[in-house]
Amino acid sequence: MSTTPNKIFIARLLGLDVFDPLGDRLGRLRDVVVLKRSFGTLGSFSFGENQKGKEPLVVGIVIEVLGKKRIFVPMTRITSIDSSQIICTGLVNLRRFEQRGSEAMVVAELFDRKVRLTDGSGEAMVEDVAMEQRRNGDWFLSELFVSRAHESGGLLRRRKDTLIIDWHEAQLSADIEPQAATAFVANHEDANPADLADAIHEMNDKRMVEIAHELQDERLADVLQELPEDDQVEILSHLDVERAAQVLEEMEADDAADLLNELSDTQREELLKLMDSEDADDVRRLLEYEEGTAGSLMNPVPIVLSPEATVAEALAHIRQEEISPALAAAVLVTRPPLETPTGKYLGMVHMQRLLRYAPSEQVGNLLDTSIEPVSDMSSLEELSRVLATYDLTIVPVVNQHDRLVGAVTIDDVLDALLPEDWRTNDDGTPIRKVGRRFE
Template sequence: MNSPKIFVARLLGLDVFDPLGDRLGRLRDVVVLDRGGVATPVATGLVIEVPGKKRVFVPMTRVTSMDSGQIITTGLINLRRFSRRGGEQTVAGDLFDRRVRLTDGSGEAVLEDIGLEQQRNGDWLVSDMYVLRPTGRGAFGRPRGEHLLLTWDEARWAGQAEPQGATSFVAAHEDLKAADLADMMHEMPEKRRVEVANELQDERLADVLQELPDDDQVQILSHLDIERAADVLEEMDPDDAADLLHELPDSQQELLLELMEPEDAEDVRRLLEYEEDTAGSVMTPVPVILPPEATVAEAMATIRQHEISPALASLVIVARPPLETPTGRFLGVVHFQRLLRYPPPEAIGNIMDKDLEPVSDLAPLAHVTRELATYNLTSIPVVNAQHRVVGAVSVDDVLDHILPDDWRAMDPDDHPAAAG
């Protein structure tokens, strides 16, 4: 008698344990092998995200128990980064949202889930396809229709060249941090990467683009409708948007800037004026800036805002009005920890640090990096020749510029290991 069916979409995100109950990581996908013809595909292994946000392959032969609550393995895993081999495909990454043709001639459907069933010999075979046969469009343009549970024999792929949506894939990975989703997209074939990008909301896509290598950013942006590309650039941090535009021809840069909201475009244009690898080229042009009369309570309320990164929130820049960059004269800074030590009504001008020297907007990036390291800062103010604040450089602004270009693909733990 065969074991109960397990559906992949319900497994995604589950914790994976060793026999002693220690957590090894989290399930991110299932790998299946298409054996050609009418032969049922077989699941060859799991893609598990281990500590360090790296995805590794665990063969199905090392899976001792798998259900909708947890997954248990022998505990032996190879920490080499997962990559497809031969005819292998990932269920969530490659198969979800593909079109299938029903063998009874009743039309086409879209794959939303795959059922696996363990055989007596221990193999896990694809037993079912859970599909949506569209009948129209619902809210927000989402397809609606009839759901069907088919056996493998009752459907066939519509063809690799057919457009593949990404609704199910995006839904299955909505809990991922932008950096982790970017890692997954970086490993995808170009066609699939574009399909996933088209499905993401503008704000989510902007967050993901900021975590991708330059080549991937340009490739995705070039496949977007020009107006949507401008909308996505508006959602990006100005320094990241400027870095991306630097990779495009001047004519395309100007077209996108013209389509952006004037206020967003102005911030990006200012950054594009600086030479590469200077403080001005990597800075954030909208740091936390307050006048000396602002109170501790006002400063705390400002840095508490969701859109302000932890690095920028660590430092309140004090300047004379106007407070929009470029501001009035730079006066000093107030560190977050110092705000915690004073009562809410205290004016920040009374407690600011006047000894911290800002960096020039023309300073080389190497100088900025040394200043951050020397004074144990997570951000530092940037001023122009008139000593007006024009932005701030944070640790995350410089990391991408001092790491190797291929740092996302580097694998420092490329060796077998046992876990648990």
């Protein structure tokens, strides 16, 4: 394999495009796979003076191809690798990557891990790892880029020093705290919540929980809403109960209710008592409905206005950052009170119609009364039929007294209609979680 240079730090490779010899893009690099060294190992890696000459062998890379599927490319198939691009032979196996027991993932398992320096100078955190090609063509992990903080100056201000050390100049110890997730979260700071959820979903439970602890409450709530229920429960069960309640407050009420339904009655009630009373009340109302009904699927806080509200007011509500695109498709008009359950439901005004009228126009003059609201006891099949028949992304939900209690959006219905194993491989076979692996 012809490469320049023969040593490169892995963080520089993350997200790089991988091409075939003709210049066609195959995907992006997401991690590097190495063989574990069993002698003196704690966790997945071996460190220390007695590991000279036993650095982990790099066996391949994991790239993300179309459809967010991750595949393995052996190093023997890599013809060129540098900090700008990676080129392989083009002959790759598109089977989904499965980590074997003898393998370790550099980014997922080593970045952000604390190590103790063998020179006695203390602890440091791994921020990057270098891999180096030997004369026989094999690649090995050779160096660690680490950082360590220390007090400096009279005001005890903390400084961070960085240094590059050889692989054998660091060691893990049982009293070193678990691996953090700072670098991973920073590298995915701008990722869509669904994309971040996909990345977390493919990790082992331990790493998934570590990343969850690093995320801010609002960010974690967005990601949880995109994860399968078993992953949601795994993460929530490893948060302290106060933080778990705060994260539930940040979630959409219907998603929070779905997650709480997966917990025991005792756990559910404990979390509801710790939540903000208004948020908890919204969730409690949803929990009263039978699963699969409009009431169980609806968002209990859509945009609700009085008929006297103006177009300008309606658009101001739609522009709010926390309003999802599906909820922003229409405002719902009722008699006071405007909090659900509201006064009598009058009709809806589609966003497109709002854009056609003067800011001073009252929404009560623009009502679409041709769309009948659905009952909170309506079935999933009835909801699907209404959305499809009238080409809607949102449908209002009323109770037996014709009071608005919420709205169901098309994404809520799709989530309920799709099978649990809707994430499938390209050949149509489901991706099933088996322990720490995916098939």
